[in-house]
Amino acid sequence: MTGQPGLRRFLQPPAETSGASPENPGATPAATVPAGPGRPAAPSYGAPAPGPASGQPEETCELCAVPVGPVHGHVADLERSTLSCACRACYLLFTDPGAGRGRYRAVPERYLRDASRPLNATEWAELDVPVGLAFFLRSSRRAQVCGFYPSPAGVTECTLDLEAWARLGRVHPLLLAAEDDVEAVLVSRTDADVECFLVPVDVCYELAGRMRLLWQGFDGGAEARQSIAEFLDSVRARARELAVEP
Numbered sequence: 001m002t003g004q005p006g007l008r009r010f011l012q013p014p015a016e017t018s019g020a021s022p023e024n025p026g027a028t029p030a031a032t033v034p035a036g037p038g039r040p041a042a043p044s045y046g047a048p049a050p051g052p053a054s055g056q057p058e059e060t061c062e063l064c065a066v067p068v069g070p071v072h073g074h075v076a077d078l079e080r081s082t083l084s085c086a087c088r089a090c091y092l093l094f095t096d097p098g099a100g101r102g103r104y105r106a107v108p109e110r111y112l113r114d115a116s117r118p119l120n121a122t123e124w125a126e127l128d129v130p131v132g133l134a135f136f137l138r139s140s141r142r143a144q145v146c147g148f149y150p151s152p153a154g155v156t157e158c159t160l161d162l163e164a165w166a167r168l169g170r171v172h173p174l175l176l177a178a179e180d181d182v183e184a185v186l187v188s189r190t191d192a193d194v195e196c197f198l199v200p201v202d203v204c205y206e207l208a209g210r211m212r213l214l215w216q217g218f219d220g221g222a223e224a225r226q227s228i229a230e231f232l233d234s235v236r237a238r239a240r241e242l243a244v245e246p
């Protein structure tokens with residue numbers, strides 16, 4: 001199988017530049033950690049994963065090497081299933097879906113919610129996802145929606161009921177509004193309610209990176225939970241209403 005959906009980058013230790021085995025089914029909780037499509041340290045990718053939480057001193061555009069500030073856009077490389085930090089000029093090159101012959105896509109910057117058509121707890125249960133916070137993204141290469149949730153590995157892939165997803169998508173257009181590969185649907189289920197957002201996929205990577213650093217024990221521990229709470233607050237603050245298409 002080829003074409004991992006995103007989030008792979010934060011599934012591996014950040015520092016190693018070589019030597020990791022491409023797939024290692026025995027070494028990690030293999031049932032849950034999605035194995036990458038090989039070549040874990042993409043050689044031409046220069047800098048190791050720029051973990052946003054690790055306070056790298058100086059980031060540069062991974063496409064043209066000019067310095068970029070701490071706030072910058074990202075470009076998804078669909079062949080390698082990685083994200084690259086991009087300066088504004090490079091980012092804008094790939095906002096057009098036809099650019100880069102489809103290999104590179106700029107990660108959109110929109111956050112959306114759909115307050116008029118909230119997901120309810122029964123509908124969430126139909127998806128058969130075993131956790132309360134998960135991302136869903138559709139990989140164009142796999143032609144399938146995949147689920148991920150925060151874990152000690154950063155994120156762990158989970159299965160979901162794909163028929164239920166399609167069915168719910170007809171009632172909740174937000175679920176189907178995410179662009180393949182570069183946007184995700186974030187669902188947070190609490191005792192109180194179910195929240196659902198469309199988010200850029202790079203923020204999912206960032207959360208995954210933080211989880212890998214902070215996760216402790218069985219449930220993540222206080223720091224990881226706090227980080228998730230802050231993440232959700234920032235998503236809520238940025239989310240705008242899904243525009244109803246004519």
Ligand SMILES: [Zn+2]
Nearest residue numbers: 061064087090
């Ligand atoms: Zn650039």
Ligand SMILES: [Zn+2]
Nearest residue numbers: 050084085086
């Ligand atoms: Zn970056």
